[in-house]
Amino acid sequence: MSIRVRRVYEPPEPEDGVRVLVDRLWPRGLSKEAARVDEWPKALTPSTELRRWYHAGERSYEEFARRYEAELAAPEAAELLERLRALGDMTLLTASKSPERSHATVLARLLQE
Incomplete structure (x- = not known):
């Protein structure tokens, strides 16, 4: 299984597989058609408290x-x-400006275990 992490603002690519938005909020200024998101599991996003703590x-x-x-x-x-593991190849999408230091990278590692 291949898991990629990309910014949701980047155009979709054929090798993306299933496109999974892993942010709690819809990305600002991006239409649903342009994003081409297949799954949006909001329950897998960091809690509001954790997100605020990290960005404080x-x-x-x-x-x-x-x-x-945890x-x-x-x-x-x-x-x-x-359920996500069962989807196979996927791209985790985030609006984060630094995806490599975001929750998406943690989630990708856990999905590959």
Whole structure:
């Protein structure tokens, strides 16, 4: 299974596979047609509290990743992770300006385990 992480603002590519938006909010200024999102599992996004904590200042990405993994261990999230794994090749889409230091990278790693 191949899992990619890309910005949702980048144009879709044939090798994207299933396109999964992993942000809680719809990306600003992007139409649904342009985004071509196949799945949008909002329950897999970081909680509002965790998101606010991480963006409140100089916070450790490693600590954010640890806390996010703990949230994903909840039964509902674990079920959704299994459902996503069953989809096969996919691209996780985020509006984050730094996808490599976002929740999408943590989620991609967990999906590949």
